[in-house]
Amino acid sequence: xxxxxxxxxxxxxxxxxxxxxxxxxxxxxxxxxxxxxxxxxxxxxxxxxxxxxxxxxxxxxxxxxxxxxxxxxxxxxxxxxxxxxxxxxxxxxxxxxxxxxxxxxxxxxxxxxxxxxxxxxxxxxxxxxxxxxxxxxx
Numbered sequence: 001x002x003x004x005x006x007x008x009x010x011x012x013x014x015x016x017x018x019x020x021x022x023x024x025x026x027x028x029x030x031x032x033x034x035x036x037x038x039x040x041x042x043x044x045x046x047x048x049x050x051x052x053x054x055x056x057x058x059x060x061x062x063x064x065x066x067x068x069x070x071x072x073x074x075x076x077x078x079x080x081x082x083x084x085x086x087x088x089x090x091x092x093x094x095x096x097x098x099x100x101x102x103x104x105x106x107x108x109x110x111x112x113x114x115x116x117x118x119x120x121x122x123x124x125x126x127x128x129x130x131x132x133x134x135x136x137x138x
């Protein structure tokens with residue numbers, strides 16, 4: 001009987017080892033499925049990132065084309081004036097001198113003066129941006 005008991009114990013142990021092995025295999029299979037799912041999600045995100053980079057690259061190309069196009073406009077960046085504000089300012093100054101009136105008291109002078117100053121400031125900034133773009137394209 002002793003031999004029979006030993007055989008049954010060894011069979012039971014072998015069965016326990018086999019069950020434990022199957023549990024480990026099942027666990028590994030589950031881990032493998034989770035890893036595949038995670039990798040697939042990461043790969044999709046990487047494809048999305050590539051699309052985002054390509055879109056950004058195209059945006060930069062279009063922005064450079066637009067900036068280069070604006071470099072070729074006649075009159076600084078914006079085309080010609082409908083009415084030359086500098087001539088109007090000269091006319092206002094001449095008229096005030098002829099009439100002996102303080103130029104600042106002539107209606108419209110202040111607004112025109114402010115608009116000219118803002119235009120010149122914006123023109124200066126646009127020119128600086130243009131120079132920067134030219135440097136970047138070299």
